[in-house]
Amino acid sequence: KAGVTQTPRYLIKTRGQQVTLSCSPISGHRSVSWYQQTPGQGLQFLFEYFSETQRNKGNFPGRFSGRQFSNSRSEMNVSTLELGDSALYLCASSLGLRTDPPDTQYFGPGTRLTVL
Amino acid sequence: KQEVTQIPAALSVPEGENLVLNCSFTDSAIYNLQWFRQDPGKGLTSLLLIQSSQREQTSGRLNASLDKSSGRSTLYIAASQPGDSATYLCAVKLWGGTASKLTFGTGTRLQVTL
Numbered sequence: 001k002a003g004v005t006q007t008p009r010y011l012i013k014t015r016g017q018q019v020t021l022s023c024s025p026i027s028g029h030r031s032v033s034w035y036q037q038t039p040g041q042g043l044q045f046l047f048e049y050f051s052e053t054q055r056n057k058g059n060f061p062g063r064f065s066g067r068q069f070s071n072s073r074s075e076m077n078v079s080t081l082e083l084g085d086s087a088l089y090l091c092a093s094s095l096g097l098r099t100d101p102p103d104t105q106y107f108g109p110g111t112r113l114t115v116l
Numbered sequence: 117k118q119e120v121t122q123i124p125a126a127l128s129v130p131e132g133e134n135l136v137l138n139c140s141f142t143d144s145a146i147y148n149l150q151w152f153r154q155d156p157g158k159g160l161t162s163l164l165l166i167q168s169s170q171r172e173q174t175s176g177r178l179n180a181s182l183d184k185s186s187g188r189s190t191l192y193i194a195a196s197q198p199g200d201s202a203t204y205l206c207a208v209k210l211w212g213g214t215a216s217k218l219t220f221g222t223g224t225r226l227q228v229t230l
Binding site for chain 1: 207219
């Protein structure tokens with residue numbers, strides 16, 4: 001069973017540009033979550049998509065947005081890039097069920113974004 | 117707001133040593149706590165997950181304990197090996213919702229030397 005894949009793996013952009021990152025979840029998984037990892041702030045939750053709807057949201061400005069397609073693949077978009085957006089962006093997939101206990105998240109390798 | 121702290125930030129030990137990584141959290145109303153491993157340039161690999169009703173979980177040379185009342189968890193690694201070198205992260209999930217929206221600690225970077 002293929003794992004979570006993220007493309008591209010590395011990206012260099014300049015301030016003011018926008019960027020789109022892609023995440024393909026494990027087959028059968030309907031939930032995709034996005035996290036930002038920086039040396040200063042660590043790993044922070046961005047948002048979760050389930051069945052094409054945003055279900056959870058972290059504390060990030062509106063420049064960060066996402067969407068999910070009918071095949072559960074998800075994209076994350078960052079507009080008007082700032083130097084502080086340089087980070088490793090990780091996505092994680094899960095079945096997304098509200099079970100007890102909840103199901104496990106599986107993380108992708110991440111996309112390393114550098115903003116110059 | 118839940119805050120998760122990991123001490124130490126970095127640790128270097130010789131091969132064969134037993135070691136303990138610490139994780140503390142401010143809000144004891146957690147649903148579960150999970151330990152992850154992150155290798156350089158890679159994503160996260162889940163090591164152990166402890167439900168709030170449990171005290172510990174074991175997998176091979178790894179043992180994780182949870183003390184909700186004191187807001188602490190430890191990850192014990194027995195007979196460390198160079199292949200254990202990585203960053204170890206703990207993450208807590210609060211009650212309610214799905215598996216997402218984990219709150220992560222800042223991590224402990226472990227180096228096991230020959």
